[in-house]
Amino acid sequence: TAVYFTTALFDAMASEAVGALAGLEEIWTGGDVLSAPALRRVLEECPGTTVVHAYGPTESTVFCSYQVFGPGERVVERLHLGVPMANxxxxxxxxxxxxxxxxxxxxxxxxxxxxxxxxxxxxxxxxxxxxxxxxxxxxxxxxxxxxxxxxxxxxxxxxxxxADQQVKLRGFRIEPGEIESALVVHPSVAQAAVVVREDRPGDKRL
CATH class of the missing domain: 2.30.38.10 (Luciferase; Domain 3)
Structure with missing residues (x-):
């Protein structure tokens, strides 16, 4: 049995219901930066499950590379985009x-x-x-x-x-500059700066 989770859902499952994943043979996840602590928890609690961390923009419909954590590869040193997929x-x-x-x-x-x-x-x-x-x-x-x-x-x-200021939040691409431009249109706003905060691991917000 295999499933695909967005990274936000993967992080939530790892935090709140990791036991429900133990019977899965393979989990694919992608769409945003993956939380290393969440991945480690799944790998520890689900020793027989292969986790595939996939990367790809929408324009490549969708995944174009992947990193595999099989039953014999449970150490998470650094997450990367992996190797290119076929074709x-x-x-x-x-x-x-x-x-x-x-x-x-x-x-x-x-x-x-x-x-x-x-x-x-x-x-x-x-x-x-x-x-x-x-x-x-x-x-x-x-x-x-x-x-x-x-x-x-x-x-x-x-x-x-x-290479630019674009950020990704819960799978959505966001241009902070566009939000800043909209904010300064208001007569009460002289300057605006939009940044991503992550007060809790995996919980990003503007």
Whole structure:
């Protein structure tokens, strides 16, 4: 038996009902940054369950890489984006679209047959984010994720933050600058700053 949980639901299950997961063979989770303490709790309480931490933006419909914690791999040293899935190509490139060497941070690009065609009614944004793939077959495109990443010594992609100010909260992409712009329109607001707070592990809020 296998299930998929968003990361928020996975964290909640790990905290409040981890015993209900013990009979599952496989759990997939993704959509946001996974809580390492929540993952450790599930791995400890469900020794026979494989947990797959998956990554992928909506534009790649949806997952494009994964990290597996099988029955023989229960130590969580550092969460990363894992390795590319089948039929997926992932590149870490510099500003000139040149591959960077392992250990060096660049922007993450994703390519493969699963890419979206673009954004409905937004040709400018589509051309900005979906660009020609110089490393793949002729005519192929790659998606500029906006995520900063690097390759580690094991051939896995490690997430290092965002190239812009976008944040992800409960699976939703949020642009703090857009909220700030809306707030300062009010005559009583002179300046505004929007940040993500995490007063309790796994409980993010603006």
């Amino acid at each position: 997926t190509r992932m590149y870490v490139l510099d500003e000139g679209l040149r591959p960077v060497v392992p250990g060096v941070v660049g922007e993450l690009y994703v390519a493969g047959s699963h890419l979206a065609r673009g954004y409905v009614g937004r040709p400018g944004l589509s051309s900005e984010r979906f660009v020609a793939d110089p490393f793949g077959p002729a005519g192929e495109r790659m998606y500029r994720t906006g995520d900063l990443a690097r390759w580690n010594e094991h051939g896995e992609v490690v997430f290092e933050g965002r």
